[in-house]
Amino acid sequence: MVVTKHSRPLVVGGEQIEGPYPVYLQGHVQHGFGRGSKELGIPTANLPEDEVHRACKNLKTGVYFGWAQVNDGPVYDMVMSLGWNPYYKNEKLSGEVHICHEFDHDFYGEDLRVVVLGYIRPERDYSSVDALIYDINVDITVAKNSMSRSAYQKFKLSPFFRS
Numbered sequence: 025m026v027v028t029k030h031s032r033p034l035v036v037g038g039e040q041i042e043g044p045y046p047v048y049l050q051g052h053v054q055h056g057f058g059r060g061s062k063e064l065g066i067p068t069a070n071l072p073e074d075e076v077h078r079a080c081k082n083l084k085t086g087v088y089f090g091w092a093q094v095n096d097g098p099v100y101d102m103v104m105s106l107g108w109n110p111y112y113k114n115e116k117l118s119g120e121v122h123i124c125h126e127f128d129h130d131f132y133g134e135d136l137r138v139v140v141l142g143y144i145r146p147e148r149d150y151s152s153v154d155a156l157i158y159d160i161n162v163d164i165t166v167a168k169n170s171m172s173r174s175a176y177q178k179f180k181l182s183p184f185f186r187s
């Protein structure tokens with residue numbers, strides 16, 4: 025189904041985190057198709073294929089939120105798309121993490137750690153690239169609102185992240 029702009033809840037998940045979360049993912053950042061930065065203005069870091077397949081054992085395809093870290097840098101909010109990118113009709117599963125911070129460099133090959141804490145929505149096809157961009161920006165707002173709760177904040181200090 026091709027969708028256009030529609031109203032969406034701006035907070036998701038419960039006050040407490042419930043299974044299968046937290047889901048921990050880690051790997052060296054891979055090259056994607058490069059559309060995230062160029063076409064969408066929303067850069068994404070791609071997880072390695074084996075980690076994407078491991079993630080799919082616990083998670084259905086869709087859009088998720090949580091925390092992410094590159095190397096031993098700060099831990100930032102993240103939104104992640106796990107699936108087939110129906111708008112682009114990808115033929116390979118991907119796990120793409122947008123870290124909610126402006127970096128002045130890309131980080132291919134570097135160590136990416138992600139803790140997934142909740143589900144936002146299914147992946148969708150769109151009538152235009154603008155509609156996709158609009159929804160990803162709503163996802164970022166949903167992630168920030170949802171993660172402001174204390175049960176979610178605690179994971180920013182998880183020993184999984186490097187200090």
Ligand SMILES: Cc1cc2nc3c(=O)[nH]c(=O)nc-3n(C[C@H](O)[C@H](O)[C@H](O)COP(=O)(O)O)c2cc1C
Nearest residue numbers: 056057058059060103105109110111112122147148
């Ligand atoms: C939070 C988030 C939500 C996304 N939602 C969708 C979606 O609903 N449908 C879709 O086709 N692609 C979605 N994408 C994937 C983008 O299409 C993808 O990141 C973009 O094509 C860049 O991929 P590339 O770096 O491999 O070129 C989403 C990406 C992010 C970060």
